[in-house]
Amino acid sequence: MTDEDGALIVDARATLFGFDDRPVRAGIIPRSRAWRVGGAARTFAVFAVIAPFVAVFPPHAVWFLGALVTGGILARRRYIERFTLVSVDGRCPKCDGALSVKKSRLKEPHALPCEGCNHEPALRVPAEALPGLDD
Numbered sequence: 644m645t646d647e648d649g650a651l652i653v654d655a656r657a658t659l660f661g662f663d664d665r666p667v668r669a670g671i672i673p674r675s676r677a678w679r680v681g682g683a684a685r686t687f688a689v690f691a692v693i694a695p696f697v698a699v700f701p702p703h704a705v706w707f708l709g710a711l712v713t714g715g716i717l718a719r720r721r722y723i724e725r726f727t728l729v730s731v732d733g734r735c736p737k738c739d740g741a742l743s744v745k746k747s748r749l750k751e752p753h754a755l756p757c758e759g760c761n762h763e764p765a766l767r768v769p770a771e772a773l774p775g776l777d778d
């Protein structure tokens with residue numbers, strides 16, 4: 644099942660120590676290898692182009708290396724983003740408040756900040772709910 648943005652809607656659970664799990668629906672976009680590699684290469688390329696320009700300012704080598712390292716870190720972040728979490732529809736296990744997320748890389752477990760009680764229930768998506776990727 645997918646939503647209007649093409650995200651896969653999967654059944655998951657919101658867990659918080661000391662409270663009963665709550666079922667939630669998570670919107671997840673699987674990312675292809677091409678999307679991850681292409682995005683990582685573009686990200687690194689941008690910083691590689693910027694590096695000689697920021698190196699004009701002293702201390703030159705620090706800015707140059709800093710730009711390359713930053714590009715590498717951001718590129719790696721893109722490369723490991725196998726799934727993007729775009730939405731969560733569910734309630735907090737503790738206070739029954741609505742949970743919300745910002746679009747970001749799906750982590751395991753993924754923290755879901757609750758504005759109602761300021762706790763962070765963990766989103767747990769069963770591995771079998773996620774599609775297998777080509778790599």
Ligand SMILES: [Zn+2]
Nearest residue numbers: 735738757760
């Ligand atoms: Zn709460």
